[in-house]
Amino acid sequence: METDFKCRFCAECLGFGCVGELPGMGGVNANKNFILNCAAWKKLDFGPFDFGKKEIRLAPMTGAVENVGYFDEKQFYFDLINECSKFGIKLSIGDGVPDTKLKWGIEAVQTAGKKAAVFIKPYSNKKILERFEWAQSISEYCGIDIDAYNIVTMRNKAQLEKKDTSLLIELKNYFSKKGIPFVIKGIFTDEDLELVKEVKPDVAFVSNHGGRIKTREGSSAEFLSENFKMLKSNCDELWVDGGIRLWNDVYKGQSYGASEVLVGRPFASALCKKNSFDNILKN
Template structure:
């Protein structure tokens, strides 16, 4: 940190990637399971994971151009969109503006600020919000916690956000589900979307992968939400198949799209999307 790595020698990023490989190999051992997974995977959505910090993390000279470059390339390729919050506030505003410019909507993720700031950001995002969620684990990001006041949200606080969003016709997402206590919170809040994530291995949390967490908790989570999303280490069509078999309805991909953009522009983003779709 900064950059695209994570704490503890990136151990959770490594686990995210390696466990998808293991689940994919296991899936390939059964032709019937493979066929079933392919059928499910055809309806699994691929969405850009929220990313900010173009100067700190991606290598851009300026912050603002990155958001339009990435959002536009993903939109043209057919990737569903996602944008995130950051410090300073302009990072979220740049993302919102980029989504407006391409004439689309996105899943918008807000950091767990004090409630009044969350509701302020909901108003900023409302014109482009296909979904809106709280990034509950981001208070553990080393590059943020010393800059702004973030909170560990209670179920009652999340229920208030859900009520506000649903009153505006926007589905509510809880992002950052990765602990046993998070599962208990989901049972109380019953969000529209549960998003399993360890921030791509970038937060200080328990050791483990999102793939393994999905396998262990998929049934109970799906019983308490409408959609089940996952990110972290998804790089290939075989990973998408594994995610579909384990119960995910959407997968989110971040760093690979950013690196594809830097490497080969819109063409690189389109090629990656085709790879993820098995085309």
């Protein structure tokens, strides 16, 4: 099985080994926010809340072939979900173009006999609801990845739309009737804070897409620490991702009120390393 993984297998995944590699494991602006995400947790003091819950959730990831360099798109979702499930890690899946990416993620979660947080890009509400119907049987949470609008190529290719208060409330009301908590993912700007105040989602998810998108400069850690009071007063749960590398980072996120701390690149990297090692043994 030939592989060409785009992860550089750095001793520490801190954003320096894949600068500017997008598609790939890197991000825009020479990985600026990716690097800031990782560095900020090390500098951040602990917040006022209790912490120490040794629990994490897989962040939603797609684009296995173009971004990770995995040998097969479908197999990536099955391998990733299976490995995380074995170690008791909570699950999330995302969507992409084509729709088979979401469908494979749903199938992988079903095969594992699990539930997952399901994140959909900001298409029209009609298209979003159609996709959530596909995922309803495995949906633990349903979320809109509002920051995906800032991926210009994706915005144009998939006809994404910028979500305003009325569109998000419409979605929240739909999922409320289904009994599924509604998540706004990608909260990272003052404009996003206003959306949270007005929509009052079940879950407010602080994220800058792993530093991969064009947005303001900064880290998810500092944004969480500066805005957690306002966010917690306008949602039931607060989540965060971006640059989480150590259990100490997880505990710091929890200390600012995050009930869920999500991890992405380290799991993709570990899966690639496992496959590389398996291939060496076979050969």
